[in-house]
Amino acid sequence: MSAPIPRGAPETPSRPDDRPPLDPAVLRGEFPLLAANPDFAYLDSAATTQKPGAVLDALDRFYRESNANVHRGLYPLAEKATAAYEGARGEVARFLGALAREVVWTRGTTESINLVAQSWGRASLGPGDAVLLTGMEHHAGLVPWQILAAERGFELRFLPFDARGELELERLEALFEDGRVRLVGVVHGSNVLGTINPVERIAAFAHERGALVLVDAAQTVPHRRVDVRSLGADFLAFSGHKAYGPTGIGVLWAREALLETMPPWQGGGDMILSVRLEKSTWNELPYKFEAGTPDIAGAVGLAAALRWLDSLGRDRIAEAERSLTAYAVGRLAAVEGLRLLGEPDERGPLAAFDLEGVHPHDVAQFLGKEGLAVRSGHHCAQPVHRELGLAASARASFAVHTTRDEIDRLAEALVRCRRYFS
Amino acid sequence: MSAPIPRGAPETPSRPDDRPPLDPAVLRGEFPLLAANPDFAYLDSAATTQKPGAVLDALDRFYRESNANVHRGLYPLAEKATAAYEGARGEVARFLGALAREVVWTRGTTESINLVAQSWGRASLGPGDAVLLTGMEHHAGLVPWQILAAERGFELRFLPFDARGELELERLEALFEDGRVRLVGVVHGSNVLGTINPVERIAAFAHERGALVLVDAAQTVPHRRVDVRSLGADFLAFSGHKAYGPTGIGVLWAREALLETMPPWQGGGDMILSVRLEKSTWNELPYKFEAGTPDIAGAVGLAAALRWLDSLGRDRIAEAERSLTAYAVGRLAAVEGLRLLGEPDERGPLAAFDLEGVHPHDVAQFLGKEGLAVRSGHHCAQPVHRELGLAASARASFAVHTTRDEIDRLAEALVRCRRYFS
Amino acid sequence: MSDFDELYQEIILDHYRRPRGAARLDEVPEGEIHENPTCGDSLKLKVEFGPDGRIARVLHESRGCAISVASASMLTGAVAGLVPAEALSLAGEVEAALRGEGDDPRGFLEGNGELAALAGVAAFPARVKCASLAWRALESALAPPPGTDRGS
Amino acid sequence: MSDFDELYQEIILDHYRRPRGAARLDEVPEGEIHENPTCGDSLKLKVEFGPDGRIARVLHESRGCAISVASASMLTGAVAGLVPAEALSLAGEVEAALRGEGDDPRGFLEGNGELAALAGVAAFPARVKCASLAWRALESALAPPPGTDRGS
């Protein structure tokens, strides 16, 4: 471990952004895939985002100009690679208002949460303990804990959501009453209901009762300011590919003091300080959790994506998407036979729905042929659907490049779709 | 899991390749980074390879033309992404002589071995059992077992190597005598000694005694034919980034029957069949081991790299590198004060060495300023170095683009280097 | 005819709107419900035999898309009167043809009455699971695999 | 002067070839050996105090590169005569300056006698660990951290 870790400074306090509002039609031009397909409406950004040219260029440039393995090379190219890679870590830290040594690279949100479960959880949880999850977790926020609970014998509890898709916070008191809850896992933005959950309040409540808080920010990092300290998170996970970055890279952020106490998860090169045949000792943070050659180019690409987001301005993005989402909700709600899943107070840029008499698969296939890409299925959130009495739903999700025109096309196609199948 | 899995057919029997020998100087031109730096001698391919244009184009083209999340989308772009991704799995299978359903995507060799340890190992090993490793494992092949041994209470044993860097196979009998060995972990090509180990013989021996065999093929897949059936492997791991592919992607291959019995490792989306709040069931192979959004572009890029390797011809590559390596060994051995680590019968394309009176760090720094990129350190193989009475070494490693001229420059610079520091 | 139109031929939509053999099958235990992991769709299936050992009737409770419901509906007609071995062999062939495997998958389906309408599925790999679900359920109803928690 | 020549100034090479304070320190227990995880280099360090509580002498057994040996060698001269608190504070400042941090890292080193020769290290981030190793060892010799298995 050779390169000094750049320090991420807490985010500068947000100044009002007085640039004109973002224009999605113009931003479309920054996405090569969209620019090449002018009639294609990509409404599946919650599954994965399209990539701006700036990110593709950063990836390509890394391989053409800086490619070498990191940390262990002394020749100039290896130093360049290490500087790019550790610089990317610093940029992620700055983006989250964290320290660079608190940023652990993973493949994505799923691996981040598994890391917490298998390192912190396996070492910390046992019979008599409980982990509290919300009823609207993505499978990534649920299944790792199920697997570990079966192994370690602790209890899983669930905070339910109401008909509008809001968490029933008034139940927290009872759920915590016996003092067994050690961790709360909460999705910041639901990928089905759209709900933006009040993580700050939940964290304050949990911390008063001695529990830690893990935030699944896969659906919020690309869309709004996410500052780990002001959220009050102890762990926070997100995926690069959902934030305009490449596939294969993601982040686990955790408070330094927690990371210090956690045992390593994977073993191998780079995470060690010293290896004897019979025993090894571990490297410092964050390398203790990064065994083997990391996705170097992916890290560089993710940093380029976050830089690109910041250049647009995160508040401007949030504002543009808020207004587009409100428009979409209005247009969709007016489609006959269409039921929106969730009517939360604050909604992220997505809308899942049920179209009476038409299975979501058929909806998506129909829309697909019209050049409208929406997702259908359970969106890796089967319990949410079961709670709503559905097996699956269709979902349209939005990004900085989504236009009102695309929403109009969606609403009109849905009317035709229902006619076609009934 | 929607797309049918293409079937990997066993490799076609090798016909003699009667094309002219590969010309490294010409191949250099296919690597954008090398082509742009004509005086730069990249002698660190064992750490990570440079990427041919064909791979960079495949990556870029994926994002520009096919980017979508896989498996769950029904619109045409998602089908294209899924076809590219599963097609890549089929190509890896064909390359290894395996079935597509036996190919699990990971981040690299390190994660592959951790997966075996934490899934198969945690479920299968306990007090009274032993895992036999060689004394020349990379940390990736050692530390995961150390971590698990501490948790599960089994024993680690080691097959030592001799002064030439060959495994002492005559000791196998004694190591297996008590019938406790359940798994043998063996590095196919040592990343320090260069030794190509006789995996076939070790596997036959182990299988007769009921033990499984895990092969770390990180240093052989890029350089020669690796056929999982003829090796007799039960598990085999390699990294894309060392085989001319992108960072962030690698492979665990395992026999289908083994994968079937292994519990999942990470939990999340895509690896499940059905999720209830309290319990879930697992998807079919290989998806049971692939939680969350995979490195889709990475898989596509790795397939492009393997295609590119196959277009050169794996036997031609092996032949060209064998001859280049023999030349390098001769040139290096003639440098005064230089001691090669290992003199194996069969050597992969690398040479680690000790230069009398000069620390490897200083060697690498000196060579770096001369435009020669070599690695220094313990190369994630501390026990090997300890066995040789060294803390570290310098290592030059070769690839299809390495020229004799670069070797000459290396040998000459080493002479000057020794003079400089003494 | 576009791929889409071939996928949703009139005969498919007809089977979807009026599925043959549809029934409530509350008696089918949870463990025997077949699920499509992509969407959480589920299918229960029950086979009734005649005194001659042939399949007298297949009933299904399908919660799924047009393709999966139509496939289940057509299955009921296609296997009635077959002995289990014949039905199993047909199921295997249909699944292979849906995946586009074999010498002439389209020809095979077109030579099997209404199943011809499923020939359009092969162009949509993501829908193969939907069309196969009922056939897999039939296979495990006729030859239940030893206790396993894998996807079918 | 190139970065390389500044890194390996004559004074560095001199300290490397004839390290001051070098000794065999077999008495230092295994747990107190400092290692550089990049290369497996190791360093043992022993501090001897005078009756006045000041550092009388520092001895080290360095197994490392020119930079790490020279840095250890120069350390012995730089901290002799200091009280522990002064030595700790110097170590902190040297490490920060090696990382290129602070207002004027080069100026700081150049104002500290022979340590000026370490100013070239900041241009080589991969070598900062080498140059810091002895200073970290000194810190833990003077204020051993509570039992930890982390890297230094």
Ligand SMILES: Cc1ncc(COP(=O)(O)O)c(C=O)c1O
């Ligand atoms: C023999 C061997 N095994 C395993 C690895 C680890 O590979 P990775 O860092 O890609 O996981 C390497 C490379 O560093 C290696 O040379």
Ligand SMILES: Cc1ncc(COP(=O)(O)O)c(C=O)c1O
């Ligand atoms: C809320 C939420 N959490 C977790 C995930 C999993 O992310 P990944 O598949 O990138 O690991 C997703 C996306 O699928 C998501 O929407």
